[in-house]
Amino acid sequence: MQDMKTSVMLVDDHAIVRQGVRSLLALTEDFEVVAETGDGAEAIGLARDTAPDLVVIDLLMPGVDGVSAIRSIRTVSPRSHVVVLTSSEEDDLAFAAIEAGAQSFTLKTMLGDELLSTLRRAAQGEAVIHPQVARRILQAVRRVREPQRNPFAELTERELEVLRQLAEGGSNARIAAALHITEKTVKSHLSNVLAKLHLADRTEAVAFAWRQGLMKDSAGG
Structure with a gap:
């Protein structure tokens, strides 16, 4: 039996998304939402005050964007595992979020059971990257690591x-x-x-x- 619940902070400027995730977590016995906000700047203060086990955060928010918020949250609450939950599939945003300190990256298209599985794995310290995002990251890494093509290779x-x-x-x-x-x-x-x-x-x-x-x-x- 699990005595301690995993504390979660929800950060998303869409209240309906926060409500949906909160309702999903309420159906479990191992998660507890300790804070939520739709504002990136406020999220930084809440993370400092509550030091949640998990921070579930969107990237596309007005004001302080998700990437900037992640960087600051990792500073004020380094023990928190940051899980990105976003609708954006832009490579640049994904890479920026991971560089800022996000350990896990998921998409809002995933099913509720998949999200719960991701959060449980994240709570155990595992980095979880959505397969679509992981595939693009690998492709980008390969492009960087591939030797530059000789522009004169076709000449005798x-x-x-x-x-x-x-x-x-x-x-x-x-x-x-x-x-x-x-x-x-x-x-x-x-x-x-x-x-x-x-x-x-x-x-x-x-x-x-x-x-x-x-x-x-x-x-x-």
């Missing part, structure tokens, strides 16, 4: 040499002489370079070579 070694010579100010004749090939071959290589890099003309090719670090690599090598 000879085409790279031609582009380097061009970026150094070489005319077709000078490039041909430097690489011991004909001017016709230089023109052919340059056409391939422009096509592969989706560039309009020689000027764009020169700018692209410098901007993408090709000449730095050449100088370093």
Whole structure:
């Protein structure tokens, strides 16, 4: 038998949402709502005064938004486990909330039983991220960790040499002489370079070579 109930603070500017969650928790024997508000600024003071086990908070609120409130709540009541319950599926908001200190992230589309399960797991210290949000976070992490694609990867070694010579100010004749090939071959290589890099003309090719670090690599090598 559980003697101590998990204390919960509800933060949502929609009273009907707070009422719905409060009614859901009232049906259980292990949760107790100790505070609620629709105001982010007020939530910070309430968290400091009540130090709830769980803070269930929305992100989209007027005045002090959810992300700012989370950051302050984690400061004034570090023992509180912050559970985001929101209708927003914007990646930037989700990442910002997690960075601010939210340990769990759920969506308002979830069923009541799912929410109760999430809150019980959160009360045990488990971080619970809604599958949709977790999938997007993983995708974002993979994008960050993936090595940057080499912008010149499609060019052959000879085409790279031609582009380097061009970026150094070489005319077709000078490039041909430097690489011991004909001017016709230089023109052919340059056409391939422009096509592969989706560039309009020689000027764009020169700018692209410098901007993408090709000449730095050449100088370093």
